[in-house]
Amino acid sequence: xxxxxxxxxxxxxxxxxxxxxxxxxxxxxxxxxxxxxxxxxxxxxxxxxxxxxxxxxxxxxxxxxxxxxxxxxxxxxxxxxxxxxxxxxxxxxxxxxxxxxxxxxxxxxxxxxxxxxxxxxxxxxxxxxxxxxxxxxxxxxxxxxxxxxxxxxxxxxxxxxxxxxxxxxxxxxxxxxxxxxxxxxxxxxxxxxxxxxxxxxxxxxxxxxxxxxxxxxxxxxxxxxxxxxxxxxxxxxxxxxxxxxxxxxxxxxxxxxxxxxxxxxxxxxxxxxxxxxxxxxxxxxxxxxxxxxxxxxxxxxxxxxxxxxxxxxxxxxxxxxxxx
Numbered sequence: 001x002x003x004x005x006x007x008x009x010x011x012x013x014x015x016x017x018x019x020x021x022x023x024x025x026x027x028x029x030x031x032x033x034x035x036x037x038x039x040x041x042x043x044x045x046x047x048x049x050x051x052x053x054x055x056x057x058x059x060x061x062x063x064x065x066x067x068x069x070x071x072x073x074x075x076x077x078x079x080x081x082x083x084x085x086x087x088x089x090x091x092x093x094x095x096x097x098x099x100x101x102x103x104x105x106x107x108x109x110x111x112x113x114x115x116x117x118x119x120x121x122x123x124x125x126x127x128x129x130x131x132x133x134x135x136x137x138x139x140x141x142x143x144x145x146x147x148x149x150x151x152x153x154x155x156x157x158x159x160x161x162x163x164x165x166x167x168x169x170x171x172x173x174x175x176x177x178x179x180x181x182x183x184x185x186x187x188x189x190x191x192x193x194x195x196x197x198x199x200x201x202x203x204x205x206x207x208x209x210x211x212x213x214x215x216x217x218x219x220x221x222x223x224x225x226x227x228x229x230x231x232x233x234x235x236x237x238x239x240x241x242x243x244x245x246x247x248x249x250x251x252x253x254x255x256x257x258x259x260x261x262x263x264x265x266x267x268x269x270x271x272x273x274x275x276x277x278x279x280x281x282x283x284x285x286x287x288x289x290x291x292x293x294x295x296x297x298x299x300x301x302x303x304x305x306x307x308x309x310x311x312x313x314x315x316x317x318x319x320x321x322x323x324x
Contacts, residue, residue, distance in 0.1 A: 001240075002026045004061060006052060006099060007072030008045075009036025011183045012114065012170055012225055016070060017045060018178060019229035030061050031073070037181030052095035058102040068110035068236055071099055074144070077187040078118060081140035082282050092143035093150075100154050111151070111162040112236050117221070117251065117288060119145040119166060127291035130166070130249055137285060148247065155245045163235035167228060168221035168251035168290045172311040173318045175226050180318050189220070193262055194315055197271040199324035204273070206258050208280035211287075217258035219287040221251040224305035224314070234299040248298065251290025252306035261308070268312050269320070 003020055007013045008029035013036065017027050021044055029041060032051040041047055050057035052073050062069070074092045075081070081088045096113075103111065118141030119134045136142040154160045171190045173179060183191055195201045209216040231250045238246055256264075266273050295301040305314075 001067040001236075002028075002065060003068045003070060004028050004030055004066045005070045005072065006030045007036065007074075008070070009033060009038065009040050009047065009181075010072055012228060013070070013072035014040035014179050014181065015174060015225045015229040016072070016232045018042065018174065019226070019233055021045065023233055028061075028064070028066070030058075035184045037184075040179055040181035042178075052098055053090065055098050055102065058098055059105055062102050062106040062108060066108055068112065068240070069099065069103060069108055070112045070232065071096065072114045074114065076116075076140060078138040078140045078284075079187070079281050081138055081143070085139045088139055088143050092140075093146055096147045097150065100150070100160065103160060104154075104158050109160050110236065110239055111160055112232055112239075113147065113151060113162055113164045115148055115164045115166045115247075116141060116144045117166050117168045117249065117290065119148065122285045123288060126287060127253060127289045128249070129291035130247060130294055138282070151245070161239040161243060162245045163239050164247040165228075165231060165235055166247070166249045168223050168249070168288065170225050170228055171222045171315065172224040172226065172305065173314040175305055175310070175314055177317055182318065189258060189261060190222070190311065190315055193265050193273060194319040196273050196275070197265060197269045197316070198319045198322045200322060202274065204275050205278035206262075206275050207278050207284060209277050213257055213286055215257050215259045218284060219255040219257045219289070221253065221255050221288055221290045222306060222308070222311055223250055223252045223303055224311055226305050227252075227303040231295060231299065231301045234301050238299055246298065248295045249290045249292050250295055250301070251292050252303040253290055253292055255287060255289040256308055261312075264308050265312050265316075268309065269316050
């Protein structure tokens with residue numbers, strides 16, 4: 001199939017693009033390169049520089065003829081979204097509507113959407129499945145949930161079949177060491193730990209050590225980006241073959257604490273990794289762990305590379321060359 005990967009030069013997008021190409025698909029990337037890297041774009045992939053807030057750029061790109069669209073171009077910093085909701089409203093919600101409207105205009109009916117486990121909010125039970133109540137605790141999660149609701153209506157009214165993939169915490173780097181472009185201004189835990197390990201930043205913050213968890217630090221479900229990429233390909237195949245939409249979790253089904261992630265990284269890298277305790281962040285739940293049973297049953301998907309050692313070692317393979 002011919003696929004347009006919007007935000008395909010970014011961290012998750014570039015891994016999905018590589019997996020799609022491995023599966024024989026023809027992929028074009030549409031990206032404004034605000035957080036993505038040209039270094040993530042292989043010679044077998046073309047780039048259209050453009051922005052999802054520019055509707056004419058979107059329609060011009062989509063009019064080239066594609067079978068499906070993947071959308072990775074959202075802003076994703078939960079803490080920032082609580083400070084700048086207007087920024088997240090425009091980029092995430094307006095941007096997604098622009099993509100869907102351009103798809104309608106150009107006759108494309110398959111859409112794979114990068115959603116998030118942040119739609120669930122504070123867990124009512126663990127592990128969290130797709131029937132868990134949705135009640136986001138940060139504005140980033142709210143924008144993703146609103147897009148999911150919009151997708152339901154575009155499916156019903158315009159025939160756009162979608163896969164909304166609710167990620168838990170994406171981490172790691174390509175197990176084959178083909179993708180090495182770093183995230184710009186990373187907000188997630190593991191790249192921040194790596195920046196400290198490599199000497200890019202002097203220390204990091206642990207946001208609270210008094211959570212209701214065994215070691216007092218937050219617990220998250222980390223899923224390797226290669227596992228996520230595999231889930232995207234399977235989701236595309238599902239909506240094309242079944243001609244029905246899909247909302248599904250992609251998680252590892254086990255959690256690791258912030259403290260445990262730091263300690264394991266110290267073991268693997270041999271670096272000290274200085275960390276200080278800071279106040280809790282607004283919108284952070286104490287523990288988040290997925291149920292991915294639905295993805296297993298419908299897509300035949302299971303996390304294969306999401307053990308903590310693989311997550312850390314594949315990330316360190318990229319960062320260690322920057323060690324100062």
